[in-house]
Amino acid sequence: MRSRRLVCLVSLYVLMSGVARSAPEPIKIGAAISLTSNVALFGEEQNRGLLVAEDYFNSKGGIGGTPIKLLIEDAAGDEASAINAFHSLMRKDVVGLIGPTLSQQAFAADPLAQKAKFPVLAPSNTAKGIPQIGDFITRVSAPIAQVAPFALAAALQKNPKLQTVVVLYAQNDAYSSSEAEVFQAAVKAHPALQLTAVQKFQTTDTDFTTQVTDILRKKPDAVIISGLASDGGNLVKQLRQMGYKGVLIGGNGLNTPNVFPVCQKYCEGILIAQAYSPALDAPINKALLDGSQKRFQKAPGQFTAQAFTAVQVYVEALQALAQKQNISQMKPSDLRQALLKQLRQGTYETPLGTISFDKDGEVLQKSFYVAAIRMNPDGKNGAFEFLK
Ligand code: 1QQ
Numbered sequence: 001m002r003s004r005r006l007v008c009l010v011s012l013y014v015l016m017s018g019v020a021r022s023a024p025e026p027i028k029i030g031a032a033i034s035l036t037s038n039v040a041l042f043g044e045e046q047n048r049g050l051l052v053a054e055d056y057f058n059s060k061g062g063i064g065g066t067p068i069k070l071l072i073e074d075a076a077g078d079e080a081s082a083i084n085a086f087h088s089l090m091r092k093d094v095v096g097l098i099g100p101t102l103s104q105q106a107f108a109a110d111p112l113a114q115k116a117k118f119p120v121l122a123p124s125n126t127a128k129g130i131p132q133i134g135d136f137i138t139r140v141s142a143p144i145a146q147v148a149p150f151a152l153a154a155a156l157q158k159n160p161k162l163q164t165v166v167v168l169y170a171q172n173d174a175y176s177s178s179e180a181e182v183f184q185a186a187v188k189a190h191p192a193l194q195l196t197a198v199q200k201f202q203t204t205d206t207d208f209t210t211q212v213t214d215i216l217r218k219k220p221d222a223v224i225i226s227g228l229a230s231d232g233g234n235l236v237k238q239l240r241q242m243g244y245k246g247v248l249i250g251g252n253g254l255n256t257p258n259v260f261p262v263c264q265k266y267c268e269g270i271l272i273a274q275a276y277s278p279a280l281d282a283p284i285n286k287a288l289l290d291g292s293q294k295r296f297q298k299a300p301g302q303f304t305a306q307a308f309t310a311v312q313v314y315v316e317a318l319q320a321l322a323q324k325q326n327i328s329q330m331k332p333s334d335l336r337q338a339l340l341k342q343l344r345q346g347t348y349e350t351p352l353g354t355i356s357f358d359k360d361g362e363v364l365q366k367s368f369y370v371a372a373i374r375m376n377p378d379g380k381n382g383a384f385e386f387l388k
Helices: 002-022 040-059 079-091 103-116 149-158 174-189 209-218 229-241 257-267 283-296 302-324 332-345
Strands: 027-033 068-074 120-122 137-139 164-170 194-201 222-226 247-250 271-274 348-350 353-357 363-365 369-375 382-386
Touching: 027 040, 027 079, 027 302, 040 068, 040 229, 040 257, 040 283, 040 302, 068 079, 068 302, 079 103, 103 120, 103 137, 103 174, 120 302, 137 332, 149 174, 149 222, 149 247, 149 271, 149 369, 164 174, 164 209, 164 229, 174 194, 174 222, 194 209, 209 229, 222 229, 229 247, 229 257, 257 369, 257 382, 271 382, 283 302, 302 332, 302 348
Parallel strands: 027 068, 120 137, 164 194, 164 222, 222 247, 247 271
Antiparallel strands: 271 369, 348 353, 353 363, 369 382
């Protein structure tokens, strides 16, 4: 009886240690993105990219057999929420952070991660100065200075007679202000163009009568909008409703299908530069397209692709590190430091194309695109039509 009980205990032990060996503790990656507030128009797309990546890389064996686990926290739309989300994730001892959604939030939250020596991979911060926050800060989102001018060039190509331009931007948002500077400089640098006016608004504004009235008086050939999807989308709608017929160029803040319900049929024709093309012919892009379709029945947009890419960079850097040392034995702070170093050295075949990083942590990306919004006749849904 006694020996039988012993045999039982021993076999239970063997069984459990076997289970423990076949299911190692997952490696935790933290993501702080906007799941609530107006900024969730972007965060919702990012969330899909994160989840598709988690599924995909785990289906491929994770990090040498150890799965990854994404801890996703809501960074809402403001600085304080982003700070809280970063704090909460760092307490959970993640190997690195992804987020926050807005540059405006990153300037507030990233310094905390920098101080605590947690790597940050920004999936959507495009304002000038993000990687320069500190040496733990890296981004996969190309700087707006590099991306935005493509939209202006495309507008000129489509409308060679373009001359007068008005730039509008959300002055309380870091990305919007940064992008508006880039657009102004591009307009001024072009011999055929003339910057007629620069106007400001707030991301919290809902009534743009003042700005639109002034634009209707000035009659510019083109209007450029640097704002977020909610305010920027409403501005587009009010411009068209009050009779503006010229060319519309949108910034990165309008770069989401979630803007369609905001400006509805009036979104038609907005030109927006892109850091991702769904047409990229690469196996990893196919994985993203298939994964998005299967899990969400949706085609990925730029924010989804960039979030997927952030996870991919962490996964591949961890894999490379695991080739060299036993990462499960490392002290968490040492692992984070080594991970940062490793990820900065790598070259990655991503849905954004081949990317790597410069010494500051700025992404080096080769291809950019421009798309025009095409709305369906019902004005409810639409698509981004990529220009040749
Ligand atoms: C930034 C942006 C926004 C449009 C991301 C959603 O580019 O804040 O940097």
